[in-house]
Amino acid sequence: MYSDAELLHFITTEDPAEMEELFSAAREIRAGHYGKDVYFRGLIEFTNYCKNDCFYCGIRGSNKNVKRYRLSAEEILNCCRMGDLLGYKTFVLQGGEDPYFTDDRIVEIVQLIRKEYPDHAITLSIGEKSRQSYEAYFEAGANRYLLRHETANDDHYKKMHPEAMKLSERKECLYILKEIGYQVGAGFMVGSPFQTPECLLEDLRFLEDLKPHMAGIGPFIPQADTPFAHFRQGSLNQTLRMVALTRLLLPDALIPATTALGTIDPKGREKGLLSGANVVMPNLSPKAVRKLYALYDNKICTGDEAAECRLCMEGRIRGYGFEPKMVRGDHPSLQLVA
Ligand code: 5AD
Ligand code: FES
Numbered sequence: 293m294y295s296d297a298e299l300l301h302f303i304t305t306e307d308p309a310e311m312e313e314l315f316s317a318a319r320e321i322r323a324g325h326y327g328k329d330v331y332f333r334g335l336i337e338f339t340n341y342c343k344n345d346c347f348y349c350g351i352r353g354s355n356k357n358v359k360r361y362r363l364s365a366e367e368i369l370n371c372c373r374m375g376d377l378l379g380y381k382t383f384v385l386q387g388g389e390d391p392y393f394t395d396d397r398i399v400e401i402v403q404l405i406r407k408e409y410p411d412h413a414i415t416l417s418i419g420e421k422s423r424q425s426y427e428a429y430f431e432a433g434a435n436r437y438l439l440r441h442e443t444a445n446d447d448h449y450k451k452m453h454p455e456a457m458k459l460s461e462r463k464e465c466l467y468i469l470k471e472i473g474y475q476v477g478a479g480f481m482v483g484s485p486f487q488t489p490e491c492l493l494e495d496l497r498f499l500e501d502l503k504p505h506m507a508g509i510g511p512f513i514p515q516a517d518t519p520f521a522h523f524r525q526g527s528l529n530q531t532l533r534m535v536a537l538t539r540l541l542l543p544d545a546l547i548p549a550t551t552a553l554g555t556i557d558p559k560g561r562e563k564g565l566l567s568g569a570n571v572v573m574p575n576l577s578p579k580a581v582r583k584l585y586a587l588y589d590n591k592i593c594t595g596d597e598a599a600e601c602r603l604c605m606e607g608r609i610r611g612y613g614f615e616p617k618m619v620r621g622d623h624p625s626l627q628l629v630a
Pocket of ligand 1: 348349350439440442480481510511512513514515552587588
């Protein structure tokens with residue numbers, strides 16, 4: 293459909309008229325599938341322990357300046373209860389790759405949530421696991437899985453991760469998750485160190501091949517205690533262009549206006565929605581641990597209660613003519629026909 297040259301052109305153009313053309317094309321496609329609706333997901337960041345050591349990430353295992361925390365099963369359930377009271381129909385459990393949370397523990401937590409909330413969507417975002425592990429979580433009642441591929445280019449991947457981490461394995465996880473029957477989210481950072489326009493082209497081609505149900509795209513933002521502390525953050529406009537291009541290539545995908553986008557620009561999430569995004573993920577984590585889940589510096593909403601974020605997002609969205617929807621918001625291919 294789109295040639296490499298066309299995509300590369302739009303990946304890089306800074307021409308205001310061309311960008312507006314791209315954003316409005318993305319808005320139109322999004323409107324065709326979702327109208328003005330914006331789906332809300334409640335994000336629960338339940339552990340900031342991580343055995344990995346990604347060079348960009350603030351909670352990398354070797355960062356000694358992080359105060360580590362884990363929520364208990366009961367604390368996680370309490371977040372879900374708060375989320376349910378606020379109207380959320382999707383809970384997203386995200387954490388570092390924390391060995392304490394064995395498969396048995398994850399299965400137990402998913403079962404507990406599933407028992408109390410039979411109709412809610414449960415999304416996991418806990419990294420690379422074996423097929424057997426993914427199957428066990430699915431059996432327990434998890435429906436969706438977020439695992440950003442981070443970059444689809446092998447050399448670039450190597451520059452952002454320690455040797456033990458392999459892009460091929462990460463990609464394999466995504467295909468396995470799809471096979472099992474999860475709604476799957478891939479995604480990448482924009483403006484990460486050593487990224488070239490060609491890398492971003494590969495990201496788009498990878499998304500076309502995988503056809504994930506969801507795609508999370510946010511700017512890289514340096515974190516002071518990481519090896520990438522002194523690199524520049526990703527650009528707002530390039531991130532918005534990547535959101536829009538992703539909407540063009542995956543017309544009915546669920547695409548969040550990410551917290552990272554809201555962090556680099558006060559209206560970043562709104563601009564994301566105007567560039568083709570249709571999901572927001574306000575935070576449900578207990579206020580006491582918010583600041584500790586610091587993947588990058590200056591993260592927004594770390595001082596706000598769950599209820600405040602819910603209201604704040606609703607106001608922001610309505611202000612731009614969008615309609616907040618507290619529904620499960622499954623991918624259209626999975627919605628039951630009435
Ligand atoms: N800047 C922006 N995004 C980051 N992530 C991790 N570290 C950073 C950073 N420094 C993103 C990764 C990961 C997601 C949970 O957060 O893409 O998949
Ligand atoms: Fe969290 Fe606005 S969304 S305070």
